[in-house]
Amino acid sequence: MHEALKLENQLCFRLYTASRLITQAYYPLLSAIGLTYPQYLVMMVLWEQDGLPVNDIAKRLYLETNTVTPLLKRMEAEGLVSRSRSSADARQVIVNLTPKGRELENRASCVPLHIGKAVMCQSLNAESAPALFATLDDIISTLSPVATAGSEASEAPAFPVNSK
Numbered sequence: 001m002h003e004a005l006k007l008e009n010q011l012c013f014r015l016y017t018a019s020r021l022i023t024q025a026y027y028p029l030l031s032a033i034g035l036t037y038p039q040y041l042v043m044m045v046l047w048e049q050d051g052l053p054v055n056d057i058a059k060r061l062y063l064e065t066n067t068v069t070p071l072l073k074r075m076e077a078e079g080l081v082s083r084s085r086s087s088a089d090a091r092q093v094i095v096n097l098t099p100k101g102r103e104l105e106n107r108a109s110c111v112p113l114h115i116g117k118a119v120m121c122q123s124l125n126a127e128s129a130p131a132l133f134a135t136l137d138d139i140i141s142t143l144s145p146v147a148t149a150g151s152e153a154s155e156a157p158a159f160p161v162n163s164k
Contacts, residue, residue, distance in 0.1 A: 022119060023037050025118045025119070026040070026111070026115060029110075029115070030111065033104060033107045033108055033111075034078070034104075035108070038071055039075055039080070040108070040111070041061055042057060042061070042068070042071060042072065042075065042081075043080070043097075043101065043104060043105070043108065045060045045061065046081065046095065046096075046097050046101065047097070047102075047105045050096055050097050051094055051095070052094065052095055053086065053092045053093065053095070054068055054069060054072065054083075054092070054093045054094075054095060055092070057072075057095060062140065062144055072095055075101075079098055079101075080097070080098060080100055080101040080104065081095050081097055081098060081101055082095070082096050082098055083095055083096075084096070
């Protein structure tokens, strides 16, 4: 067997597993306030800056607009956001929080603290978190132009990741 193909040597598997488990940790907290994880991400973008075009929300979340639009339609049906055509450019759809969506920010304010407590461990703490964020941001910025351009990534050399 090729060493590069061993599951234990895969960075992607560790990232996938950590992401899946963190998303699972969010589930009970978010379901208590009536949000799914993708809805929570959209709400965080809008709590930070209300009245954004769909394209801007999609860019902030590293998603395509055709992925975000059905999500926004469901959120509009639930009364969390409203969508309207831009008066400056009728091609743009602007998303605004409703009063219900704004009120939800207070109820969600405890979520980051609970998740922070859930994921803190010996190697991840308040002091080491910024370095992890920087590493993940670097990975995202390295991969996102490839993902958004829809082109194939150039073949990168395999590198073993040994956690032992």
